[in-house]
Amino acid sequence: MTTATTSYDHKAIEEKWQRQWQNRPDWRAVPRADQAKYYVLEMLPYPSGRLHMGHIRNYSIGDALARYKRMRGMNVLHPMGWDSYGLPAENAAIKNAVHPRRWTHDNIAYMKGQFERFGFSYDWSKELSTCEPEYYRWNQWLFLKMLEKGLAYRKNSRVNWCPKCQTVLANEQVVDGCCWRHETTPVEQKELEQWFFRITSYADALLEDMNQLESWPERVLAMQRNWIGKSVGARIDFQVSGADDSITIFTTRVDTIYGATAVVVAPEHPLVGKLVADMPGGQSILSRIRDLIARRPVALSGETEKEGVFLGRFAINPYSGDQVPIWVANFVLMEYGTGAIMSVPAHDQRDFEFSQKYRIPVRLVVQPARGAALDPRRMEAAFVEYGVLANSGPFSGLPSEEAIRKMTEHAAEKGFGKPETTYRLKDWGISRQRYWGTPIPVVYCKKCGIVPVPYEQLPVLLPDNVQITGLGHSPLRDVPEFLNTTCPRCKGPAERETDTMDTFVDSSWYFYRYTNPDFTQAPVDAAAVKYWFPIDQYIGGIEHAILHLIYSRFFAKVLRDLGLTQSGEPAARLFTQGMVIKEGAKMSKSKGNLVDPDDMVARYGADTTRMYTLFAAPPEKDLEWSDAGVEGIYRFVTRLFRFVSRYAPELKGVAPSAAAGEQTSAEDRKLLRKLHQTIRRITSDFEGRWHFNTDIAALMELVNLLYNLEGQVSPPVLRETLETLVKLLSPFAPYLTQELWNELGHTEDLLHLSWPPFDPVLAKEDELEIPVQINGRLRSKLLAREGLTQEELVEMALGEPRIAQMLRGHEVLKTIVVPNKLVNIVIAQHTR
């Protein structure tokens, strides 16, 4: 044997194959009628400058799957692109005086190099970047369609405003209620006219269609359900005493309405001013309400002290005819329901607390269905459960469920109320007072009002010559060539909309565009979408569980209703991987616990880095980074490399063989058995739960066995084992395995080979080790061939000297035998 040390030079190996893999035509996905398709998609990154470990983990999972499915003979679409509009580019422009486009392009170029260094098998011919006109023109196209359908509309809405910058702030620019650049300046709220998408008209569909998403993680579905927040109830009108107006409240507990001892409205409620206007002392009430609004914290929570102001007016309970006071309180939200509630202290905890503070009476109208009756004078908290109605006129005695039904019907008959369903989900505000985004394709004309830009004038190009200061109004207002235009309708002078779209619009439908990113007739190529959709597997971070994934599902429904696609759900399966943690915290620049993928590639290579992200934890769980753990994977890689390099020369000209018969040695059989057990394990994992950590562990066991049996295995079996091992490892470590495949004398690409088939005969153990228990405690083990009867196994167990000795003097009550698995002897605890 040669003494030359064959050391694993990851740098040389990876760079060599990288050169060969550039622009690989066989990673290109073309629809083929005769082949099953598989669309595996990882969430596209924002080109922030560098990939981080969370990205690497995400893409290592997706690439392993893509490679496996190709080896299984599927036609795989595995694309990648750039979510390239967004705020960081503008921040960089302010800080470093570099144009956002330039900054973005540079980052994309660098990160694409990182992708290539990691050897991810993307079809780069499908690459798209959302900041290019070829992409964002279709955002504009879709916006116009939605405008036609009434799904896009304009209304007043609040924005964050920094009085020092004199500009609108994005939510992520608000830090602890202050401007990110003026940390002591509180952010103000300002009303602006903005564009909205009517996602609420799909609220029920978004909820209903979750039934189709059986393969989505439960927690994602739960978060979305929560976010949509459907409540079924009723709206009831309370007539204002001595006025024509009525206040409409929303409640899910109309059965408690006889217990309403006040009506409470939000401080912004439109009736407030009117009700107070002609009252004596009205001005002082209004100023107290203004004060209430001003003192209200940015985010309300259960701990916020409840504060209210009595309006001095009364409303009439339409069921009981009682007069109840009208209050304004800080805990009633204008955005939810009708902005007004009935206050039932006895049966709502918030109302109870409010009543204690302002001495509003507690009137008990629901008693527990069983157990002692409640006494309102002794209650320390509201009774919020369903029960039986009391003190409720004709409805007394009814159980809550029935009362809700009957009382809602009653309201509808009498015309003072009706059933209503409300949602927490609000319409999606898409206007951003920013430069680096898709221009909203609308023109404002003094004569014609809001005029959509005609389709044939798309795209409305985002101009490049812009000063970005972060101060003052939207940058596009300062670009006269952009701002000033002619009205498409009357040809008179007009101004363009200078707001741009939320970048979540860009990422809500990009996965359709991947199927044919050069299509010029429409946003999506219906034929290509028909072939490739749905996405068979979508993979990304849990942080996108709500916004991105709800918006995407909304767009899928809109696109379907526009006749562009077939299905209202984009992804059949979703997988959310865990975060990458170091020293107990998510990796971040500010925490200083970043591990740079480039450093890892330089030190250990892409294969080791990829494999470590798969090995350190099951993919859905958080991964605690450990430098020592990376060393462990590197050791495994070099160990395998050394073994193959050592034996490859000897195996030249040897044909692989998996024949295991009478003449095969015990060692050959042992190795083949382990090999096929490993095939079974990894294959079923790829088809099921993706616990790649245990797959890599299984491959380590196989390599350990190779070393154990070194020199004792016949060359054909050794070749068979090494070749199969290389294939099994190839989805996780493409460079290493391609190199080893080469060393074993092959030239073809591993991706063109098929996945190794599993042989149950070879995997079967010659002899089974069967535990023998006494009263469920392990006492001995039997070596037995497979297929022995229960009686034979019991006889063998009783014959074991150790067992026989322990049974002496005890009565055997019964024996339990699981064939090929276990024997349990149940004995009486006491001696006879």
Place this chain on the structure above:
RNA sequence: GCUGGAGUGGCGGAACUGGCAGACGCACCAGACUCAAAAUCUGGCGCUCCAAAAGAGCGUGGGGGUUCGACUCCCCCCUCCAGCACCA
């Protein structure tokens, strides 16, 4: 508070359908090789009792239950993580 998830050696984790708890890796200990060290190879490694071995007992957050048998199923409780949160 509501919703979802998790709790296993010194650490990351394994045990897929109720059937040998701790695979694999890290750390640690020992041996081989070496002048020596590193690297590499081999072996050991849950805890307690015992000088050690043999052996016994304990052990999957806590308490109870079902079962011949429970990390796994049921009931109660504790802790941690995540999302939402005066949502009427």
